Amino acid sequence: MKWSKLMIQTLREDPGDAEIDSHKLMVRAGLMKKAAGGLYTYLPLGMRVLNKVQRIVREEMDRAGAQEIVMPILQPAELWKTSGRWESMGPGMFRLKDRGAHDYALSPTAEEMVTDLVKGVVSSYRQLPVTVYQIQWKFRDEIRPRFGLMRSKEFLMKDAYSFDVSLDAADASYMAMFEAYKRVFARCGLKAYPVEADTGDIGGKFSHEFHVLADSGEDGIAFCGGCGYAANLEKAERRVAPRADAPCGEMETIPTPGAKTIDEVSKFMGVPGSAFVKSLVYLADGRPVMVCVPGDRDVNEVKLRHFLDAKKVELADFETVLRATGANAGSVGPVKPADASLRIVCDQELRGAKGCIVGANRDDHHIKNVDLDRDAKIAPGDYADLVVVRDGDICAKCGQPLAIRRGIEVGHVFKLGTKYTDAFKAVYKNDSLEERTMVMGCYGIGVSRTVQAVIEQSHDANGIVWPASVAPFQVCICLLDPDNADAAQVAAKLESELEAKGIDVIVDDRQERPGVKFKDADLIGFTVRVVVGAKGLAAGGVEVKRRCDEKSATRVVPPAEAAEAVASLLA
Ligand SMILES: [Zn+2]
Missing domain, CATH: 3.30.930.10 (Bira Bifunctional Protein; Domain 2)
Structure with missing residues (x-):
């Protein structure tokens, strides 16, 4: 295939709306063109x-x-x-x-x-x-x-x-x-x-x-x-080590005016987020349930749904929260909610937690020195893995850290x-x-x-690096002197030899400077590049190089051996 016959448009600039490399390169290499927001035309190369x-x-x-x-x-x-x-x-x-x-x-x-x-x-x-x-x-x-x-x-x-x-x-x-x-x-x-x-x-x-x-x-x-x-x-899933919290004194209610989130209360009190119990009221198939997790953790709603055996879980509306706990979200906790029958489920890490800080079920108040076993009504079976894992958590299967x-x-x-x-x-x-x-x-x-x-997985600063199996063309022959009869003939012969081997080839026959051709070949990322030019031929050969290799890996081979050299690079 001759480059000059193909509708190829390469761009030097990244498209303004592209945030990730693969998107930029799809457009810059002329694989696709935006038709409208979220809609693309696949161009011949794409x-x-x-x-x-x-x-x-x-x-x-x-x-x-x-x-x-x-x-x-x-x-x-x-x-x-x-x-x-x-x-x-x-x-x-x-x-x-x-x-x-x-x-x-x-x-x-x-x-x-x-x-x-x-x-x-x-x-x-x-x-x-x-x-x-x-x-x-x-x-x-x-x-x-x-x-x-x-x-x-x-x-x-x-x-x-x-x-x-x-x-x-x-x-x-x-x-x-x-x-x-x-x-x-x-x-x-x-x-x-x-x-x-x-x-x-x-x-x-x-x-x-x-x-x-x-x-x-x-x-x-x-x-x-x-x-x-x-x-x-x-x-x-993660595994947690059993905790050994020191016994704590009596509960103490403290005003926390205006502080709603764990971050705000933790700043206000000068205590790290992990000392808090984060409490949220959910509706599980319409029934309110309080979910408690360590203050620096997020609830995993999929795990929660499975644990509660519910079809649907969603955060409760503020009226439900108020009715169930006596306070608004941000001040709720597991100690004596207004609805004494409210089910409270906790992340496994909170089993045996002492000396923690919880919402007081009274607006703008928290309680410190809470011993969950002593001060809250949580069924032993209501502790489970309910949080989103994070880097460094312990694998539930083998005990090694998760990444x-x-x-x-x-x-x-x-x-x-x-x-x-x-x-x-x-x-x-x-x-x-x-x-x-x-x-x-x-x-x-x-x-x-x-x-x-x-x-996204296979590119560098110059462009795409296609694996041979899905490259738009496996081989690009950069014909540096399209007007030179010898060079053109070597390129044409190599093209047909490669095609006979089942390898697809594009010949860059454009009237462009070598630098432009090399830049485009690297940008589009053909798996193997062959450079055919009058000067090289006079010195005895054509240059062969894989896109993924360093420049130093470039080999010069006689034209008669070029097809074999390319085939072995592709294999
Ligand atoms: Zn493991």
Whole structure:
């Protein structure tokens, strides 16, 4: 392919709205162009990468036994009403009406439509298991699109869905996808880590997110260097050492006028935040419950929801707080709340806490010298792991310290159970001709996001450093003297020799200075660069260098050996 024939636009300046390197480079290297907020056009170079990632995904899905289909993006509201998600998806789902005033959604995902589909096709256990997938555009009404393809309104996803006869049988489908995902990301040149994620109501270990580590990532992940445990922050668990607090004197109520937050009260009293018990009133499926955690910790609402076995937990409104405790938020605590029957649950670290400071359940007052066992009414079974872990916390599995890293989620595998098959009555007949509900799993890969994640993980100050498997072109031949017949002929010959080896090549045949060509080649990041110029040829050869190597690694080889040298660099 001749550079001069391709619509390529490279930019020297970063786009003004780009905050992270991969977003800047996608635009500067001419892979994509912003069409509107959160919407991008894939230019020819970007399209080549997107296609290569899709090809890898498709090959691995097929290899894992999944079957490709494609479902409509435009989905009738009735499907979403059947599952209850027409309401629960909230404003993040694009909705529209046809001319007959029927409601539709622009698909953000397709559990409903695929369940409806499989229900209509599968009737017997003999047809199971089945896994189908599609690579299709998805939509999300982001309030604030940012980070380029990381948070866009329109994105390309591979979504797969498995259907099995039982929860046990579904494990095999899950593991097949889990292994396929590892291969997909490895083939894309990505270091992606499977990370345990919350399983909602299913329980067990059957939800993993695949994360690419990057400082710009939006998700926090806890890693254990000791045992390899990795979990997202919703899920990550910690162990605490039993405390041995010294006995404390009698409780003493002190005025703390105007100080509401732990920070404010701790400044006011001159005591560190960790000496406080942070108390918050939540509604768990509508019932008030007080949640106490160490003053310097945050409540993990997912853990709280599981511990309380609730469908929904949310911070209580101020009237509920007042009724339950006798005070407003900021002055509430576990000692004698107004509602004596209020359930109080505590983070495990508070078990046996003495000498702490709590809200007094009286506006603008706190109590010090509190011994939770002595002064508060907390059931022994109401201590649990309820906080978000942080760097240095102790791994619950092995006792080594956890490290918190940032990650970009590029895939998710999830054992769904019967949530959707129940709603759609998607049943099959077993060998006794009894009706049974199918068990589902769902599996997503952000295809467009993966493209950008590769860049986020693989770039330097000069531009992108593409792994050969997904580079827009694996090789760029910088033809320094396009008007020189000898040089042009060497370049053309090398191009066809490489193409014969199945290697894709772009020849920079533009009338540009060498410096411009080198800068562009480094910016776009072709895996191998070959420099062909009249001067070099006169001295005996062409220059060959991988993008990821130092300048000193440049080799000069005779034109006849160039194709072989390039092929060995790519291998
Ligand atoms: Zn560990």
